[in-house]
Amino acid sequence: MTETIKTPKGGSGYAKRILRETFFQLGARLGLYWIILLVLIAVFAPFIANSHPLIISIDGKLQSPALQHLTAADITLLGLFAVSVVMLVVRPRMTATVTLLFGTLVLIGGLSTLLVKPPQLTTYEQYRQQAELNIYDWAVWAPVPYSAKDYLRDSGDTGLEAPLEAGDRTHLFGTDENGADVLSRMVHAARIALGIGFVATGIAMFIGVIIGGLMGYFSGVTDMIGMRLVEIFEAIPTLFLLLTFVAFFGRSLYIMMVIIGITSWSGYARYIRAEFLKLRQQDFVQAAIACGTPLPSILFRHMLPNGIAPVLVGASFGVASAILAEATLSFLGLGLVDDPSWGQMLNQAVRSSTFNWWMAAFPGGAIFLTVFAYNLMGESMRDAIDPYLKKSAS
Amino acid sequence: MSLLLDVDGLKTYLRAGSRIVQAVDDVSFQIKKGETVCLVGESGSGKSVCALSIIRLLPQGIATHPAGGIRFNFRHNEGEIEQVDMLTLQEERLREIRGSRIAMIFQEPMTSLNPVFTIGDQIIEALQLHWPHMSYDDARNRTIEALRQVQIPDAEQRVNEYPHRLSGGQRQRVMIAMAMACEPDLLIADEPTTALDVTVQAEILRLMKELQKNHGTSILFITHDFGVVSQMADQVAVMRRGKIVENGALDQVLHKPEHEYTKQLLAALPENLERDRHAFTIADASILENSGNAASVNSENSTTAGELLLQLRGLQVYFPIRTGVFRHTTGHVKAVDDVDMEIRRGEILALVGESGCGKTTLGRAILNLISPTAGEVAYQGAVINQLSGREFRPFRRQLQIIFQDPMSSLNPRLTVASTLVEPMAVHGIGADKEDRLSRAAAVLESVGLEEEHLWRYPHEFSGGQRQRIGIARALVLEPQFIVCDEVTSALDVSVQAEILKILLELRAQKNLTLLFITHNISVVEFLSDRMAVMREGKVLEFGNTADIGRAPQHEYTQRLLDAVPRVPVN
Numbered sequence: 033m034t035e036t037i038k039t040p041k042g043g044s045g046y047a048k049r050i051l052r053e054t055f056f057q058l059g060a061r062l063g064l065y066w067i068i069l070l071v072l073i074a075v076f077a078p079f080i081a082n083s084h085p086l087i088i089s090i091d092g093k094l095q096s097p098a099l100q101h102l103t104a105a106d107i108t109l110l111g112l113f114a115v116s117v118v119m120l121v122v123r124p125r126m127t128a129t130v131t132l133l134f135g136t137l138v139l140i141g142g143l144s145t146l147l148v149k150p151p152q153l154t155t156y157e158q159y160r161q162q163a164e165l166n167i168y169d170w171a172v173w174a175p176v177p178y179s180a181k182d183y184l185r186d187s188g189d190t191g192l193e194a195p196l197e198a199g200d201r202t203h204l205f206g207t208d209e210n211g212a213d214v215l216s217r218m219v220h221a222a223r224i225a226l227g228i229g230f231v232a233t234g235i236a237m238f239i240g241v242i243i244g245g246l247m248g249y250f251s252g253v254t255d256m257i258g259m260r261l262v263e264i265f266e267a268i269p270t271l272f273l274l275l276t277f278v279a280f281f282g283r284s285l286y287i288m289m290v291i292i293g294i295t296s297w298s299g300y301a302r303y304i305r306a307e308f309l310k311l312r313q314q315d316f317v318q319a320a321i322a323c324g325t326p327l328p329s330i331l332f333r334h335m336l337p338n339g340i341a342p343v344l345v346g347a348s349f350g351v352a353s354a355i356l357a358e359a360t361l362s363f364l365g366l367g368l369v370d371d372p373s374w375g376q377m378l379n380q381a382v383r384s385s386t387f388n389w390w391m392a393a394f395p396g397g398a399i400f401l402t403v404f405a406y407n408l409m410g411e412s413m414r415d416a417i418d419p420y421l422k423k424s425a426s
Numbered sequence: 427m428s429l430l431l432d433v434d435g436l437k438t439y440l441r442a443g444s445r446i447v448q449a450v451d452d453v454s455f456q457i458k459k460g461e462t463v464c465l466v467g468e469s470g471s472g473k474s475v476c477a478l479s480i481i482r483l484l485p486q487g488i489a490t491h492p493a494g495g496i497r498f499n500f501r502h503n504e505g506e507i508e509q510v511d512m513l514t515l516q517e518e519r520l521r522e523i524r525g526s527r528i529a530m531i532f533q534e535p536m537t538s539l540n541p542v543f544t545i546g547d548q549i550i551e552a553l554q555l556h557w558p559h560m561s562y563d564d565a566r567n568r569t570i571e572a573l574r575q576v577q578i579p580d581a582e583q584r585v586n587e588y589p590h591r592l593s594g595g596q597r598q599r600v601m602i603a604m605a606m607a608c609e610p611d612l613l614i615a616d617e618p619t620t621a622l623d624v625t626v627q628a629e630i631l632r633l634m635k636e637l638q639k640n641h642g643t644s645i646l647f648i649t650h651d652f653g654v655v656s657q658m659a660d661q662v663a664v665m666r667r668g669k670i671v672e673n674g675a676l677d678q679v680l681h682k683p684e685h686e687y688t689k690q691l692l693a694a695l696p697e698n699l700e701r702d703r704h705a706f707t708i709a710d711a712s713i714l715e716n717s718g719n720a721a722s723v724n725s726e727n728s729t730t731a732g733e734l735l736l737q738l739r740g741l742q743v744y745f746p747i748r749t750g751v752f753r754h755t756t757g758h759v760k761a762v763d764d765v766d767m768e769i770r771r772g773e774i775l776a777l778v779g780e781s782g783c784g785k786t787t788l789g790r791a792i793l794n795l796i797s798p799t800a801g802e803v804a805y806q807g808a809v810i811n812q813l814s815g816r817e818f819r820p821f822r823r824q825l826q827i828i829f830q831d832p833m834s835s836l837n838p839r840l841t842v843a844s845t846l847v848e849p850m851a852v853h854g855i856g857a858d859k860e861d862r863l864s865r866a867a868a869v870l871e872s873v874g875l876e877e878e879h880l881w882r883y884p885h886e887f888s889g890g891q892r893q894r895i896g897i898a899r900a901l902v903l904e905p906q907f908i909v910c911d912e913v914t915s916a917l918d919v920s921v922q923a924e925i926l927k928i929l930l931e932l933r934a935q936k937n938l939t940l941l942f943i944t945h946n947i948s949v950v951e952f953l954s955d956r957m958a959v960m961r962e963g964k965v966l967e968f969g970n971t972a973d974i975g976r977a978p979q980h981e982y983t984q985r986l987l988d989a990v991p992r993v994p995v996n
Contacts (some may be wrong), residue, residue: 315835323849324822
């Protein structure tokens with residue numbers, strides 16, 4: 033043959049096809065839109081809800097207090113987002129994408145931690161008072177002009193106001209017990225909700241798939257030792273472990289993610305083990321062995337895509353339950369001290385003698401929608417990943 | 427003989443989503459009292475749907491009968507005969523007919539008995555349904571009698587057994603007993619012996635004929651196997667795509683087929699391929715000789731002179747049986763038990779045996795897919811079965827396997843291109859991806875597929891095409907030796923003929939050595955140079971196929987060869 037064979041465009045890539053088919057379904061698309069909205073809110077939180085004006089003009093000179101108060105985490109998120117958008121346009125290879133994203137994370141994260149020094153002491157009321165005194169020629173405020181930790185000291189006692197109760201200030205979702213704006217706190221809490229869900233489930237899936245895969249493929253003694261390990265980890269109560277760690281190491285979001293991750297992998301390991309035990313006997317795996325295919329390829333190219341479906345469905349519930357685990361901790365008062373989180377806000381709904389409906393409805397609704405969105409996507413992905421199901425449905 | 431069933435212009439349409447499939451399209455045939463009509467056809471020809479239409483077992487929401495009539499002579503318990511149309515009959519009347527006048531036997535004996543009732547209870551229930559006045563003791567005695575008739579040993583005891591305690595052949599006997607217990611006028615048998623071994627099949631067929639003679643039952647026998655047809659049928663109807671293309675007496679259809687399709691089907695039978703094969707190898711050899719490659723030719727006669735490629739010495743594969751709380755080993759299943767065998771370069775060695783005889787295990791043990799318990803596998807003199815995975819890798823290229831089930835033997839997540847290219851990349855065949863792709867395309871063409879098929883996924887292909895891809899995957903590594911594990915068992919006879927032809931062509935072109943594992947004796951006789959007969963892990967007989975076919979030495983081989991239903995040569 034003289035002419036060379038080229039991969040036809042669009043026909044390549046298993047993952048691409050699966051994604052296309054997953055989001056062909058309305059439910060999954062709606063779920064995806066919600067998660068994308070959350071991601072945007074999480075990334076641009078400082079520009080959506082901030083007590084510092086975005087731009088002010090004093091005597092003709094422009095300033096941006098919001099930019100000045102950006103933290104290292106803000107800048108890292110913004111940088112990652114920018115790189116992701118560029119890559120969506122350029123579309124490099126899968127490995128390049130992962131390397132680039134990881135590189136950006138390390139680079140920007142490291143640099144900004146070293147270089148970005150936001151003012152240690154923030155006085156939220158300063159700009160409001162200056163605005164009232166007409167010091168600025170003009171000012172552009174964020175859509176929600178309150179920071180998450182702005183307790184409105186200048187306005188006296190503002191704790192637990194229902195939405196739009198105060199005439200002079202606009203709090204669309206009301207205020208919490210400390211007097212902070214609930215909408216603002218919810219916007220900033222989206223970061224924790226997304227982060228804890230993704231990272232904790234990612235860690236759990238990574239460990240679960242590797243251990244479960246090895247158990248299922250090698251079976252025998254490996255399987256026996258692995259299953260005992262699974263049982264040991266299933267016997268550890270996540271909540272008590274978290275409590276212990278919180279007592280020793282203080283309250284850290286990252287420790288929470290890791291602990292939720294390393295205590296919840298056993299379910300994924302069981303799924304993958306069962307699938308691999310079944311797949312191992314399949315002829316196409318035998319054929320791959322007979323072709324001398326190396327072990328990583330057999331495990332991750334031939335077996336994993338055929339056995340991942342239940343794990344993905346499990347993961348969609350896992351993300352949801354990680355969010356709920358964090359909410360539970362916060363609800364029990366063991367979450368982050370001052371940082372906003374949806375669960376912590378739910379806690380405040382019942383804290384005082386009255387039932388503060390806005391503290392339950394809005395954060396609760398956000399948790400519900402997020403959990404629901406992940407479940408919708410998980411279901412749809414399971415259908416897309418299964419060619420047999422698709423064939424019989426058509 | 428009087429007419430029993432008259433199917434006239436029957437149409438059955440099945441709804442699948444928004445599509446309407448004309449599963450049975452204008453089918454007419456008649457069954458007289460006491461005769462056997464065989465419906466023959468390849469998979470998907472509508473023969474089972476036709477049978478289910480007659481007994482009205484198709485789901486009502488899916489199946490419709492826009493035209494036709496099924497007139498059945500319904501014999502009342504008092505003896506008077508009434509002609510009814512099954513298509514318009516009400517459900518209560520249908521229930522009177524089902525079981526008592528028309529009984530059915532299904533293909534899969536493993537799933538057609540209810541596992542939570544004893545076989546006796548299931549037959550007694552059927553009896554009491556149709557004769558409400560029969561006492562339990564009477565029904566039980568009749569059940570035992572029926573079981574005795576189908577030659578279940580110890581019928582008095584076995585009547586209390588649960589289905590899982592019976593073998594496949596015994597379950598099918600129980601099914602027959604259940605169907606015959608009510609003494610139906612018509613027995614519909616839907617591929618009743620397809621799932622059974624050939625020796626068991628022979629007994630079941632003999633049994634059915636005997637019962638038919640005693641009771642004067644008519645049988646509608648559905649099968650794809652012309653050998654079975656020639657043993658059972660009085661009348662034969664050949665079906666294709668929902669239509670009966672030829673209908674006539676057995677002798678006439680087998681020996682003077684009129685329709686083109688019937689001729690094709692008969693020509694595709696391995697027995698009838700024989701003559702072609704000799705013509706093929708001789709013609710092929712002469713072509714190669716002309717081009718100066720005579721040395722590489724292995725015609726049938728020269729195989730004995732071929733060098734030794736593979737040698738098995740005392741090969742054993744035992745699976746431990748573990749019992750008790752501590753899972754200690756209490757015994758072994760001897761899947762392969764002390765097998766010695768020599769395979770010469772360029773020959774096709776057939777490994778024959780019934781299910782569970784260890785032939786598949788033996789094939790996989792040679793490729794080190796299952797580790798042998800003891801013994802040696804020597805490939806070109808080197809012992810290969812004790813090598814580690816890494817040391818074995820070079821041999822993987824030489825030794826390949828093709829599997830039985832074309833559905834599960836291809837990774838559903840990978841395109842054909844990925845399936846074919848990856849093994850090449852592992853073994854460093856081809857310079858770059860482009861080169862490998864063009865090699866893959868060439869191999870695909872050699873098995874009768876096209877280049878554009880590279881970019882498809884397995885579920886887009888038919889069973890025969892998938893089997894070709896399976897062959898292509900084995901071939902891309904340019905192996906010396908291929909284990910073919912029941913490669914044609916799941917295929918229709920015409921597709922089987924094509925696959926066999928491809929294998930023979932490839933053998934001639936590339937001087938391949940094949941270990942052909944099968945239970946199908948006629949394929950063996952067509953394809954192989956030498957054959958080995960296996961039973962319970964041991965090789966009972968080993969020799970030239972022609973010699974064994976002519977004069978089998980071992981008593982089991984004789985029984986096996988006798989049991990094969992053959993189409994008589996005219």
